[in-house]
Amino acid sequence: MTERIRQVISRNIWKENQVLRQILGICSALAVTNLMTNSLVMGVGLTFVTAFSSLTISLLRNLIPHRIRMIVQTLIIASYVIFVDIFIKANMPEISKSLGPYVALIITNCIIMGRAEAYAQKNPPIPSMLDGFFAGVGYTIVLLIIAFFREFLGFGTIFGYDISFASFELWTIMVMPPAAFFLIGTLIWITSNIFAPKNTKKSETGRKG
Amino acid sequence: MKGGPVYTVIFMLVISAVFTLVLSLANAYYLPRIEENELLDDRRAVLYVFELDAEGGPEEVLELFENAVVSEMLADMEIYAHLDEDEQVLAYAVPFTGAGLWGTMRGYLGITPELDRITGLVFTEHNETPGLGARIDEREYLEQFRGLEITGELAYGPAGDDRLDAITGATSTSNAVLRILNNLIDRKIAELEVVLDD
Numbered sequence: 001m002t003e004r005i006r007q008v009i010s011r012n013i014w015k016e017n018q019v020l021r022q023i024l025g026i027c028s029a030l031a032v033t034n035l036m037t038n039s040l041v042m043g044v045g046l047t048f049v050t051a052f053s054s055l056t057i058s059l060l061r062n063l064i065p066h067r068i069r070m071i072v073q074t075l076i077i078a079s080y081v082i083f084v085d086i087f088i089k090a091n092m093p094e095i096s097k098s099l100g101p102y103v104a105l106i107i108t109n110c111i112i113m114g115r116a117e118a119y120a121q122k123n124p125p126i127p128s129m130l131d132g133f134f135a136g137v138g139y140t141i142v143l144l145i146i147a148f149f150r151e152f153l154g155f156g157t158i159f160g161y162d163i164s165f166a167s168f169e170l171w172t173i174m175v176m177p178p179a180a181f182f183l184i185g186t187l188i189w190i191t192s193n194i195f196a197p198k199n200t201k202k203s204e205t206g207r208k209g
Numbered sequence: 210m211k212g213g214p215v216y217t218v219i220f221m222l223v224i225s226a227v228f229t230l231v232l233s234l235a236n237a238y239y240l241p242r243i244e245e246n247e248l249l250d251d252r253r254a255v256l257y258v259f260e261l262d263a264e265g266g267p268e269e270v271l272e273l274f275e276n277a278v279v280s281e282m283l284a285d286m287e288i289y290a291h292l293d294e295d296e297q298v299l300a301y302a303v304p305f306t307g308a309g310l311w312g313t314m315r316g317y318l319g320i321t322p323e324l325d326r327i328t329g330l331v332f333t334e335h336n337e338t339p340g341l342g343a344r345i346d347e348r349e350y351l352e353q354f355r356g357l358e359i360t361g362e363l364a365y366g367p368a369g370d371d372r373l374d375a376i377t378g379a380t381s382t383s384n385a386v387l388r389i390l391n392n393l394i395d396r397k398i399a400e401l402e403v404v405l406d407d
Contacts, residue, residue, distance in 0.1 A: 034340040060224075065217045072224060079228040083235055090239035093246040098343070100336055154340070172378045175340045 005130060012134035019142040019184070020191045024110040029143055030180040032102050036159045039147035041095050043140025045088070045103060047133060049080045050112045054120040054132030056080075061121055073116045074107075081107045111135055146183045150174045251333060255302045258319030258329035259291040260355070278302075284400040289317075300328045303397060307389030310381045312336030318393060320359075324402050330354040330390070342382030350376060359394060363387050 003011075018024045025046075032038045056076050057064070064072050085103045088096045096103070106112070115135050120128040151157055154174030156167075173179050249267055252274045256263035261273060278289050289302040302317040314335040319328035330351050337343045344350060353373050357363070364387065365375045375383035 032339070038339060063220065065220055068217055068221060071221070075225065075228060079232055082232055086232075086236055086239050086243070090242040090246070093250065098339060100339070175378065 003127065008127065008130050009134050012131065013138040013141060015195075017138045017142060017191070018111045018114070018135050019139055020188050021195070022114070023188070024114050025139055026184065028102065028105065028109055029139075029146065029184060030177045032099070033143055033147040033180050033183075034150045034154060034175050035098075036144060036147040036151050037095070038099055038102075039143040040140070041088070041092075041099060042102060042106075043136065043143050045081075045084050046106055046109060046111065046139055047136025049077065049084060049106055050115055050132035050136040051129050052132075053077045053080050053112055054115050055125050055129040057116045057120040058123060058125040058128035069121070070113075070117075073113055077112050077116070078107050111139055142187065145187065146180055149183055150179055154179070254317055254331045254333045255289050257331045257351075258302050258317045259300055260319075260329060261291070284397065284404045286397065286401075288401070291319075298322045301401075303393065303401065305389055305393045305397070307385070307392065309335050309337055309385045309389075310342055311338070314385065314389060318390065320398065322405070324398055324405070325359055327354050327357045327359065337382045338379070342376070342379040344376050344379065345382060345386060350374075359398075362391050363394075 012018070016022060019026065019029055028042060028046075032042045053073070053076050057073055060072070060076075081104065084106065085096075088099070088103060112132075115128075115132045119131045123131070148158065151159075151174075152163065153171045156163055156170055171179075245267075249270060252270050253263040255278060256270065256274060259278070261277060263270065265273070278291055280287055280289050282288075283301075286304060288304070291299045291302070293299050300319050300321055302319050304315070304317055306313060306315050308314070312335065314332060314337075316330065316332035316334070318330055320326070321328060332345060335343070335345065337345060357370065357372065362369070363373065364370060365373050365383065
């Protein structure tokens, strides 16, 4: 199972994008995407946690008893998330305030445990870390795309900067979570169409984010 | 041995101990800085309700606070008082706590010594929806309260005070703010009035 870095990147960011193709991490994609700054910090936090928890789980993969592996994974993930939370509070108090409880909720993001279960458990440390890292990057990109439309149409700003040449009636709905449903739905529809001819089976259902 | 109950228990104990230790060390290392940030935030909030410059660097803020503000225990509350050069009280900052839409809101209400006019309002903690209710932190909303006379219940215009606008799309949060403030004025500020009269 040797995968080139390029394959890891294209698999995680495009072919098997966690949000658009695997429908994971949807809860946070709905919650934090009304501002681009928040989405970026959330994405960076998740990327860090996924990369390092995948690395740690991969390093310990031969030691972890199979029956309690999920508890151990949760413990490792939670430790990294708490660390990120403390770090942001100490060094970026403003952002910590605006993200509020969402940082702690990275723990519940299915992407991290998904990568741990699907990849880090049976692969060597460095590929696992890269896999986790690029899974996080793929998630961040989708969040930023959604946040771009929501912030632009809902607030008339991009990364908090006023876009003065664009004067139009702001869409309040874009600020609220339902807008993310429409946008994610549209993006999933577009990507599913692109991949549709290659897939013989219809898309799987029943997964949760 | 791997997979046996003894190994499983020992493994879990060891790994829990290791991760807890690492996190405790990180917490101990960052705690002073987190507390410093919190204190600074609190100081800035108090300066803001007194209409003083709260935007400066950490040292300026702490120095200004030191020179112009004293804390007093009045009516069972720790209240900050803004003093002029002759030690006359220019305004009080009364802390408040109340239920917002999603969680507890905390902040300060600045009020004149006669307790008849608001000098400023600020929130130090809340869990309102980012982009909607969380806009109570924006200057446009907070500045509306400056100089507002306390004649009866605070209410949004046009039914109430014409100068006071709620936030579009965040009705519950906007109403929660006024409920907390009216409650504060009815109870705590009334108690404060009694104490100050004595």
